Amino acid sequence: xxxxxxxxxxxxGKSLKKNILEKGILQEDWEPxxxxxxxRILERSDSGPIARNASQNSFLLIQVTLDNMQNSLxxxxxxxxxxxxxxxxxxxxxxxxxxxxxLTFDKYKGKxxxxx
Numbered sequence: 001x002x003x004x005x006x007x008x009x010x011x012x013g014k015s016l017k018k019n020i021l022e023k024g025i026l027q028e029d030w031e032p033x034x035x036x037x038x039x040r041i042l043e044r045s046d047s048g049p050i051a052r053n054a055s056q057n058s059f060l061l062i063q064v065t066l067d068n069m070q071n072s073l074x075x076x077x078x079x080x081x082x083x084x085x086x087x088x089x090x091x092x093x094x095x096x097x098x099x100x101x102x103l104t105f106d107k108y109k110g111k112x113x114x115x116x
Contacts, residue, residue, distance in 0.1 A: 001041060001058065004048040007081045030061055030113055034103055054086045056104050061113060063099035072096045090116070 001008050037059075044050060052058035064073065073096070080089040094100050100116045 001044075002051045002053050003044060007053060007084060008044075009077050009081060027111070027113070030101075030103075031111070033061070034059070034111070053084075054090075057086065057090060057102050057116070059103040060093070060116075061101045061103065062093060062097045064097045068096040 041050060072092075076089060076092045076096075079092075080086070090100075094116065101113045102116055104112050104114065106112060
């Protein structure tokens, strides 16, 4: 997201306990994480207007190892915030992840999660 002319990347800070690639990802699994993240974003709007930076790729769910989450993701996040190169960021995310999905909302379908 962008706020007051700055790129921001709030992280959900939540995790699923199961491997979603093995069992499949169910809405009941990801919906609480998404709701928490969106509430945190809404609360940020008190500090100024918020806009999506990457259009339909702005809300992502990623399955990543703890090692990559702690070692690779912070560097990638910093590079993206400084450069704004969303395509490079998405490519880097795909390289370190075991699964990458985008969350979208359709007026008639509701919330959907589609693999990237």
